[in-house]
Amino acid sequence: MKRKVIKQGNNTLTLTLPRKWTDKLNIKAGEELEVVEKDKSLVIGGHKDTREQKISADVSSLDRSTIMTLLQGFYRYGYDYVEISTKNPIVPHYRTDKKVTVSSVIYDTTNRIIGAEVISASQNRYVIKRLTEESIEDFPTALRRIFLLLNEMFETFVSALEVGNKTSNKLSSNKATSDNELSNKEFLESIEFQHTNIKKFINFCLRLLNKYGYDDTRKTCFYFHIISLLSKTEDIVKNNSRYILKHNLKLKEPHFFELLKYIQTSSRMYYELFYSYDLNKISQLNKHRDMFRSKLFSAEKKLSKEESIIIGGLSQIIELILDMSETRMAMDG
Structure with missing residues (x-):
């Protein structure tokens, strides 16, 4: 809709609002409205809708x-x-x-x-x-928390499989395990709690974006997309953790753990890219993906059936990270 700008006096320009807008937002003459400059646009804010949805x-x-x-x-x-x-x-x-x-x-x-x-x-x-108040100002803190918790989940997952491998080696060589050592089962079970915690912040961030939008409205959809893919990423880790627990899998092949570390490193690289944007870092992520693929194909015959299933499932994460990288590029124009 186009509205004509009316000159009043020497320095004042007036813009009229359509009646249907003022009725819908309950705007009365003499009230103050918030006017915000965003790039080449002026955003006029009506009354905050305090009604319970x-x-x-x-x-x-x-x-x-x-x-x-x-x-x-x-x-x-x-x-x-x-x-x-x-x-x-x-x-x-x-x-x-x-x-x-x-x-x-x-x-x-x-x-x-x-x-x-x-x-x-x-x-x-x-x-x-x-029951509690919420604000889009909470968004940056909650988003960073998602990244940190995801990296923590990866660390727990990798540690669990490494512990399981070491325990298996000790048992096969008749070496005793310490009572103070956490079993890989305990590590993997803790991922369920981490999953719940991450989902809490994912849901919160998506709620804030839906309800209030990001300050730069053009970036709202980009943030939504990235957070949704972070959610899929942690779901993949959680689901593989459950599968390993359910079937009591023994994962031993060194090439498996090398590939696992490649996937974990990709997650860390994206975190660094997101908060310290640099095109060279995206180039490194692409290089990292291709190196992973090469090592995956060369190690295929050395992996057990179970190891191939787990790595095959986890390898989706690298593609999700590249998808998020493209979105991160779009955010910076």
Whole structure:
């Protein structure tokens, strides 16, 4: 929509607002509005909408994972009040082939979001409500926390597999293990807690972007894309950790651990690129990816079936990182 600029006096220019805008935003004559200069645009802010955003859903026919995804989606969208109803207090958990309560699913989900809690609970109805204030100013801190926690998760994962390899070698050579040494099972189990913690900050960042937008509005979609791929990255680590635990895999081949370190290094390189942008670092990431591929193909026949499955799954991370690198380039024009 185009609006004509009207000159009033020697130094004042006036711009009129359409009636439908002022009615929708409840803007009255004499009130003050925030006007912000963004590049070549002027952004006129209306009143802050303080109304509580509400939604309800019936989850009677859903499984545990779908309910969790739905609730996190509501939170990311920006809802402040979510009412859940169900005719079935017990739902299937397909991954474990067990039944779980809707109550446990809802409380598990609130562990993955910031600032919202269950304020009402019965067998057939639950209410989740945002209780704390939030601001887009919290976004940079939360985003950096995602990166740091992801690197920490990688460190735990690699350490777990190295510990498992050392323990296996000790047992095969009849050497005793220390009571103070953590087992690879304990390391891998701790990844579940790290996964929950990372998801908490991922959900929070996506909520802030959806609800308030980034200061430079053109970058909102870029940040959303990067954070979504960081979420996929940590999911890959988590899922492989679960697979190793479930099948009690023994991973021993040195080439496997070399490839694993390549993937871990890619994550660290991207973190450095993101916060210290340099085109040469993107070039190094591309080089690193090609070196990884070369070593993967040359080591293929030396890896066990189980090692090939794990590395094959984890290798997706390198491609995700290159995708994030392209997005990081776009952010800097």
